[in-house]
Amino acid sequence: MKKNMNISSAVILRMPRYYRCIDELYRDNCIRVSSGTLAQRLGLTASQIRQDFSCFGEFGQQGYGYNVKKLRYEIQEILGINNNYTAILVGCGHLGHALINNFDFEKCGFTLTAVFDADETIIGTTIGNYQVRHGKDLDFYLESFQPDTAVLTVPGDVAHEVAERLAQHGIRGIWNYTNCDLHISNPDIKVENVVLIDSLLNLSYKISEKSE
């Protein structure tokens, strides 16, 4: 793995799609796949796929294509799926609840280790396999267990305060579902914003195009 640093963000953005496609092939017990087949499945060109992979190494074999199991493993390495990252979730409202119950953290290589809320009526109840912990215990938990990442599903008005606490106790990444732009001074703390408004506006644009 790893060959050429400075991978373009366009390439990175495509890697999760590659992964989902190859993971599917893997689960269907496919042994090998060519760049042409992948291209067809993903609506891309074979050339682009080979070019993309070659940023990270040589994963294929002339005349054969790619071994699905090996390729899957390599992409896992690239994306960090094999790093056994831990995650906590802060904010067990309906959104947090939905993620705990339905989101496949394992598929991304993450282990959800604890969930927190500030609402007394929720604390102590069980969601999925998790007992909701008291928000006040968050700092202690962070210090004790040093989770790698946090899913932030708290109400917007406390987003900054919670993010600050996470940052101070050494979190490495925040998966941010609040609509707030988190300004975290430490550049080593990565934030991935889930901006649903942009997604719906893209749909709005798409259905508007033709009719004008």
Added chain:
Amino acid sequence: MKKNMNISSAVILRMPRYYRCIDELYRDNCIRVSSGTLAQRLGLTASQIRQDFSCFGEFGQQGYGYNVKKLRYEIQEILGINNNYTAILVGCGHLGHALINNFDFEKCGFTLTAVFDADETIIGTTIGNYQVRHGKDLDFYLESFQPDTAVLTVPGDVAHEVAERLAQHGIRGIWNYTNCDLHISNPDIKVENVVLIDSLLNLSYKISEKSE
């Protein structure tokens, strides 16, 4: 509005970000703004912003910049925010519940008109200002009220079936939260997929980069 057809998707992808920024300025009672100021706020170049806007028309004035109210209106027109689209939501589990309660449909120009579920224990209950309707009445509702779009938050195993029904009764867009690739034959029906796995994998990649 509208000048040059065939807008590149890179430009379209930036429009919602422009909109959020300008909407914020508007709410802060800003009267005018220059491409330079926007660039600074968004971390882009002034050149790119002017180039992007010029795909759709001439919204500014030399020596002055852009009138915030006018620019906001023009971007609303571009994205279809002024088209008064209606939406229904199908699937009132925790995710659907969260969207009904917390997602700002109005900000995107959408009106949520009805919500549906198949679970007898949920049907008839009130979420936000909506009484949950019976899934069986979906087809009738679609025919009667012809909503423009649907938010699909049903379990994966019924996703295709529900999407099929929506498509047959003339829906124009589907905001798809299920992990299923919806294959809808009618190309006039637009689908916007919310793929949260890709988002978390991007975070995973970001926190992996340095440590290797």
Added chain:
DNA sequence: TAGATTGTTAATCGATTAACAATC
């Protein structure tokens, strides 16, 4: 008028595609 800032043209940069030698 002088200063500021647009819209647009031209220049640069980067990303995608095509072609092909290498080789399994």
Added chain:
DNA sequence: TAGATTGTTAATCGATTAACAATC
């Protein structure tokens, strides 16, 4: 061996940036 398909180099295409005349 012959056919297939890689990784990579070169060619093309598109997107971003820089420059500047137009003009408010």
